[in-house]
Amino acid sequence: xxxxxxxxxxxxxxxxxxxxxxxxxxxxxxxxxxxxxxxxxxxxxxxxxxxxxxxxxxxxxxxxxxxxxxxxxxxxxxxxxxxxxxxxxxxxxxxxxxxxxxxxxxxxxxxxxxxxxxxxxxxxxxxxxxxxxxxxxxxxxxxxxxxxxx
Numbered sequence: 001x002x003x004x005x006x007x008x009x010x011x012x013x014x015x016x017x018x019x020x021x022x023x024x025x026x027x028x029x030x031x032x033x034x035x036x037x038x039x040x041x042x043x044x045x046x047x048x049x050x051x052x053x054x055x056x057x058x059x060x061x062x063x064x065x066x067x068x069x070x071x072x073x074x075x076x077x078x079x080x081x082x083x084x085x086x087x088x089x090x091x092x093x094x095x096x097x098x099x100x101x102x103x104x105x106x107x108x109x110x111x112x113x114x115x116x117x118x119x120x121x122x123x124x125x126x127x128x129x130x131x132x133x134x135x136x137x138x139x140x141x142x143x144x145x146x147x148x149x150x
Contacts, residue, residue: 001052002094009050010038012057016077024115025140034075046071049094051087059087063095069105071095076118088118092125100149107149110141119143 003009014035021027034040041048045065050057061076073095078087099107109127111118127145135141 002090003050003052004094004098005042005048006050007039007042009052009057009060010048013048013050013060013062013075013077014038016057016060016079017075019080020077021140024112028139030137047095047098048075049091049098051091053082058082059091061088061091061095063098063107066108069103071099071102071104071107073107073109083117088121089125092121096125096147096149104149106146108144108146110135110138110144112140113143119145 018027018031018035021031038048041062041064047063049061049063051059056079059076059078059082062074064072064074066072073092076088076091078085096107107127108130109122111122113119113132122145126147128147129143130146131144133142135144
């Protein structure tokens with residue numbers, strides 16, 4: 001089941017994100033700052049989407065408000081045992097629908113090209129590459145993608 005901005009899911013949001021980041025990369029200062037106050041995403045006009053199976057949070061993502069008509073899709077994580085089952089696509093579709101509802105013109109994301117399954121999913125859901133190279137904030141990011149909205 002899909003949920004929006006459920007404060008009781010914030011610990012699981014952090015847990016799932018730290019789990020996948022630690023699989024591939026090192027946690028960064030920006031990750032620790034977010035873990036200290038994940039509600040800031042919501043407080044600053046963004047959204048946290050979670051998906052549950054029973055009482056267990058099994059997937060999540062966030063939309064960070066980055067401008068009047070722009071959001072960043074970020075912090076997408078799916079429980080290892082649930083990967084490949086379409087939860088990521090459902091989260092992206094929910095996030096894009098919310099951005100369109102709010103009259104956003106663009107949703108962008110940053111990722112890493114070694115996350116081939118994630119990059120393929122982003123491409124399948126309409127994101128295109130806008131830049132390659134080291135990101136100024138995330139040491140682990142080397143690709144920026146965007147989806148221009150109607």
